[in-house]
Amino acid sequence: MAQSNQTGSLSRRMMLIAMGWISILLLLGGLALDRTLTSLITQNFDDQLGYMLTAMIGSAEIGPDGEVFFNRPLGDQRFLEPNSGLYWQIRGKGHDDFPSRSLWDRTLRVRGDHVDAAPHAFDSREFRGEPLRVVERSIILPGSDTRWWFTVAASRKDLDLQIRNVRSILVYSFAILGIGLLVMVALQTLYGLSPLRRVRL
Numbered sequence: 001m002a003q004s005n006q007t008g009s010l011s012r013r014m015m016l017i018a019m020g021w022i023s024i025l026l027l028l029g030g031l032a033l034d035r036t037l038t039s040l041i042t043q044n045f046d047d048q049l050g051y052m053l054t055a056m057i058g059s060a061e062i063g064p065d066g067e068v069f070f071n072r073p074l075g076d077q078r079f080l081e082p083n084s085g086l087y088w089q090i091r092g093k094g095h096d097d098f099p100s101r102s103l104w105d106r107t108l109r110v111r112g113d114h115v116d117a118a119p120h121a122f123d124s125r126e127f128r129g130e131p132l133r134v135v136e137r138s139i140i141l142p143g144s145d146t147r148w149w150f151t152v153a154a155s156r157k158d159l160d161l162q163i164r165n166v167r168s169i170l171v172y173s174f175a176i177l178g179i180g181l182l183v184m185v186a187l188q189t190l191y192g193l194s195p196l197r198r199v200r201l
Helices: 002-059 157-192
Strands: 060-062 068-070 086-092 120-124 132-140 147-155
Touching: 002 060, 002 086, 002 120, 002 132, 002 147, 002 157, 147 157
Parallel strands: none
Antiparallel strands: 060 068, 086 147, 120 132, 132 147
């Protein structure tokens, strides 16, 4: 009887230890995978904004009045629709802002306290109720001594939706995996120690 009680206690301890390790490993693995996938999704979103920024810079010229203009229209129709969630703006010190029609009566805040050799991205909450993902770069255009700040901003709505969907899939997948592993451990522990339960003093 004592042997049986010891076997049962050992079985429970082994199950608890195994469940604890499985839970910890699943949590750490899930967090690492979530961080990796979130970074990839955000990077892809930033790359799309970067392509738009590059197109802006490639289309920009300086007119006879010293102001910037585009020698060809930008392709995305959302730049023309007020409050569409996709915006651009060009700013130069001593010049009027050159904004997209989608900005309507708003302007993008430009962080002109440093020089960017390449585009950089950041989050902004300057528009109430519309978190933005912003990509900007400073550049001196041919024919001008002014440092111009080119900025493209997009609502984070689509980006956040993609991240939420990925996280939902991760939670469901790891929950199913965790339950399966815990059941397997329980069965292995119970059946693995079953010969010991038949031992009698």
